Amino acid sequence: MGNPKAFLSISRKEAGYRPVLERIADFGEVEQTLNSDDRILQASRCMECGVPYCHWACPLGNRMPEWQDSLSKGKWAEAYQRLAATNNFPEFTGRVCPALCEKSCVLSLSGEAVTIREDEAAVVERAFLEGYIKPHVPRRRTDKKVAVVGSGPAGLAAADMLNRKGHSVTVFEKDETVGGLLRLGIPDFKLNKGIIDRRLRLLRAEGIVFRTGVEVGKDLSPQQLLREFDAVCLAVGAGQPRDLPVEGRRLKGVHFALEFLRQQNRTVAGASVPEKERISAKGRRVLVIGGGDTGSDCVGTSARQRAREITQIEIMPQPPERYNPDTPWPSYPNVLKTSSSHLEGCTRRWNLSTKRFIGENDRVTGVEVAETEWTKNPDGSMSMKETGKTEIIKADLVLLSMGFVHPVHEGLLDALGVKYDRRGNVESVAPNKSSVDRVFVAGDATTGASLVVRAIRSGREAAEAIDKAAG
Numbered sequence: 001m002g003n004p005k006a007f008l009s010i011s012r013k014e015a016g017y018r019p020v021l022e023r024i025a026d027f028g029e030v031e032q033t034l035n036s037d038d039r040i041l042q043a044s045r046c047m048e049c050g051v052p053y054c055h056w057a058c059p060l061g062n063r064m065p066e067w068q069d070s071l072s073k074g075k076w077a078e079a080y081q082r083l084a085a086t087n088n089f090p091e092f093t094g095r096v097c098p099a100l101c102e103k104s105c106v107l108s109l110s111g112e113a114v115t116i117r118e119d120e121a122a123v124v125e126r127a128f129l130e131g132y133i134k135p136h137v138p139r140r141r142t143d144k145k146v147a148v149v150g151s152g153p154a155g156l157a158a159a160d161m162l163n164r165k166g167h168s169v170t171v172f173e174k175d176e177t178v179g180g181l182l183r184l185g186i187p188d189f190k191l192n193k194g195i196i197d198r199r200l201r202l203l204r205a206e207g208i209v210f211r212t213g214v215e216v217g218k219d220l221s222p223q224q225l226l227r228e229f230d231a232v233c234l235a236v237g238a239g240q241p242r243d244l245p246v247e248g249r250r251l252k253g254v255h256f257a258l259e260f261l262r263q264q265n266r267t268v269a270g271a272s273v274p275e276k277e278r279i280s281a282k283g284r285r286v287l288v289i290g291g292g293d294t295g296s297d298c299v300g301t302s303a304r305q306r307a308r309e310i311t312q313i314e315i316m317p318q319p320p321e322r323y324n325p326d327t328p329w330p331s332y333p334n335v336l337k338t339s340s341s342h343l344e345g346c347t348r349r350w351n352l353s354t355k356r357f358i359g360e361n362d363r364v365t366g367v368e369v370a371e372t373e374w375t376k377n378p379d380g381s382m383s384m385k386e387t388g389k390t391e392i393i394k395a396d397l398v399l400l401s402m403g404f405v406h407p408v409h410e411g412l413l414d415a416l417g418v419k420y421d422r423r424g425n426v427e428s429v430a431p432n433k434s435s436v437d438r439v440f441v442a443g444d445a446t447t448g449a450s451l452v453v454r455a456i457r458s459g460r461e462a463a464e465a466i467d468k469a470a471g
Contacts, residue, residue, distance in 0.1 A: 094121030152180025154443025155235030157459030217412030248357030290401030300341030
């Protein structure tokens with residue numbers, strides 16, 4: 001450590017966001033960056049704690065104190081090497097990870113955690129800028145061929161690690177572009193898609209083959225895949241959205257959040273969407289049902305499409321703003337999260353349960369909601385009941401953002417005959433191994449919908465299991 005007392009004399013400094021009126025006029029990334037000197041100062045605030053809870057909290061086991069120390073000394077290349085030792089894609093996590101590490105930082109107890117996520121993004125961007133990151137083609141190839149189905153963070157991580165081992169890897173993606181939800185689920189204002197393309201150029205140069213527009217189970221049979229490849233890794237994600245089967249669900253103007261976001265991401269990429277298929281928030285009263293990150297993305301996208309007004313509702317109670325005794329440090333805190341999208345204009349409400357959709361001429365015009373209240377049970381679980389108070393929220397575009405229940409079973413998974421666990425995810429009968437011989441699984445398809453950082457970890461673990469099985 002250059003200055004073990006830096007945390008006492010240097011305050012946390014975040015890069016912040018572009019001005020609201022500027023950023024809602026485009027889909028460019030909203031987050032700004034600090035200059036190199038300020039970034040080095042922020043890294044110097046790391047205390048290199050005797051017990052690094054940041055490392056403990058990170059699903060990838062990133063060694064924060066090590067690369068923060070390198071960064072604090074201006075050793076950018078060394079910082080990147082230490083970061084890349086555990087994280088395949090720090091340019092992704094540095095933008096979209098909720099930073100579990102920061103929440104467990106000792107300095108977070110005073111509200112001044114080290115800016116780990118921003119530091120991570122800065123390190124990898126400097127590495128690309130100065131040419132530290134170059135293609136590394138394996139020196140030798142094995143005779144094993146592996147198919148990875150799905151090109152989200154889990155699939156890309158699995159493919160990357162398997163390729164490093166010398167196996168020949170082909171990634172199959174049903175969509176027209178590579179990236180999964182990184183590409184089509186996360187808005188460009190959080191993750192510019194050029195960042196994905198930059199990494200894909202490296203992966204291709206290193207020998208990974210990508211086949212897009214191929215839906216395994218429809219365009220290519222699972223049996224053919226197993227004949228052509230020595231192992232198959234399922235990284236298809238948790239694509240089955242949680243529905244809201246109440247009266248009026250089939251009215252026009254009620255959509256799953258991902259329908260809305262995927263369409264906008266394709267539009268930003270230059271695709272043309274027929275007017276009759278266009279899901280537009282322009283001039284509309286938008287109601288987002290669900291309070292998570294995807295709901296926040298719907299809010300930000302609606303603002304950029306010039307919605308008339310935006311409301312986001314959540315069935316759960318509003319969490320406390322700063323400290324929640326139910327989730328004490330170093331656990332990830334269940335506290336109020338206000339995203340950049342919320343700051344762009346949105347009414348947020350809690351304790352509301354959706355009863356029915358109301359419409360005229362087959363189009364939604366409003367949503368009836370009921371007030372709820374929650375009580376804690378002796379075992380720590382929560383119970384909900386309605387108070388009897390109802391109201392109608394006017395809305396002519398409703399976006400369902402209530403998460404995902406499990407991977408899509410129809411097609412590939414049912415055809416393979418994999419077993420499912422009680423939640424409907426692909427069951428791992430051994431670490432990252434499905435019930436079908438030579439078929440492995442990674443990411444949300446087996447864990448349920450989770451974070452990008454956890455998907456990367458799962459992809460790395462699946463690659464290890466496949467390599468071990470390959471002998």
